[in-house]
Amino acid sequence: MEISFTGKRALVTGAGKGIGRATALALARGGAEVVAVTRTQADLDTLVHECSSIKPVCVDLADWDATERALKDVGPVDLLVNNAGCAMLESFLEITQDSFDVSFGVNVKAALHVAQIVAKGMKARGSGGSIVNISSQASQRAFKDHAVYCATKGALDMLTKVMALELAPYKIRVNSVNPTVVLTDMAKIGWSDPVKANAMISRIPMGKFAEVEDVVHAILFLLCDKSAMTNGAFLPIDGGFLIS
Numbered sequence: 001m002e003i004s005f006t007g008k009r010a011l012v013t014g015a016g017k018g019i020g021r022a023t024a025l026a027l028a029r030g031g032a033e034v035v036a037v038t039r040t041q042a043d044l045d046t047l048v049h050e051c052s053s054i055k056p057v058c059v060d061l062a063d064w065d066a067t068e069r070a071l072k073d074v075g076p077v078d079l080l081v082n083n084a085g086c087a088m089l090e091s092f093l094e095i096t097q098d099s100f101d102v103s104f105g106v107n108v109k110a111a112l113h114v115a116q117i118v119a120k121g122m123k124a125r126g127s128g129g130s131i132v133n134i135s136s137q138a139s140q141r142a143f144k145d146h147a148v149y150c151a152t153k154g155a156l157d158m159l160t161k162v163m164a165l166e167l168a169p170y171k172i173r174v175n176s177v178n179p180t181v182v183l184t185d186m187a188k189i190g191w192s193d194p195v196k197a198n199a200m201i202s203r204i205p206m207g208k209f210a211e212v213e214d215v216v217h218a219i220l221f222l223l224c225d226k227s228a229m230t231n232g233a234f235l236p237i238d239g240g241f242l243i244s
Ligand code: NDP
Pocket: 013, 014, 015, 016, 017, 018, 019, 020, 037, 038, 039, 040, 043, 059, 060, 061, 062, 083, 084, 085, 086, 087, 106, 134, 135, 136, 137, 178, 179, 180, 181, 182, 183, 184, 185, 186, 187
């Protein structure tokens, strides 16, 4: 299946590392003009070094006002990938106000805010667009020490559905991908222990974790016109974990 993003402008959050970085590079390779948003300047420097057409924006998305300022002149965006996220693992009884606020601030509130900014532009231009929220299998299953993370991803799934409902009249589609473990920097914190990793892998019918590219391919499909009638969908990238 040939997918071209020529003539499209895409914005990817959390584009400094992991899934977001690979998505930004794949979109640029596919012909899109890409705006890469993250909070670590050094990651943006290496990203632009790797692909000079990418436009970097450095901002902490947990800061509502700074995000507003950083994105107000970002220009038209046709495709949005709400990927920035954090996972702070704590047992339920140890959860602090700070970790709750930071996690919800990035994983839910920033996704809502960036989508609001981008979708207002899409609506004003009448050109429509596609938004993909990066959720997780953790939105649907309980994992030890993941109470806040699971709750943020559950909230993000519901946000995806309501956004899909409200934005469809403006030809804006909103979908999510829900990966299993992908061994990025984030996941290495929780899943590097072989005992824990093997216990998880044994619950995945395909018998392995997902690769970054597995997630990127699904994101590209949901962004492009090949999925023109897919709206409000939840796409597990989990080797069958959620149906097992
Ligand atoms: P990484 O930690 O590798 O990358 C996350 C990126 O998001 C980093 O560039 C990070 O920047 C950026 N980011 C985090 N917080 C902020 C912020 N406040 N403002 C701006 N940028 C921010 O994670 P992954 O690639 O693994 O995860 C990407 C998404 O996929 C997340 O939403 C995650 O929840 C989801 N996911 C991941 C899975 C996995 O197993 N890896 C499984 C299922 C879902 P910095 O490094 O500077 O903080």
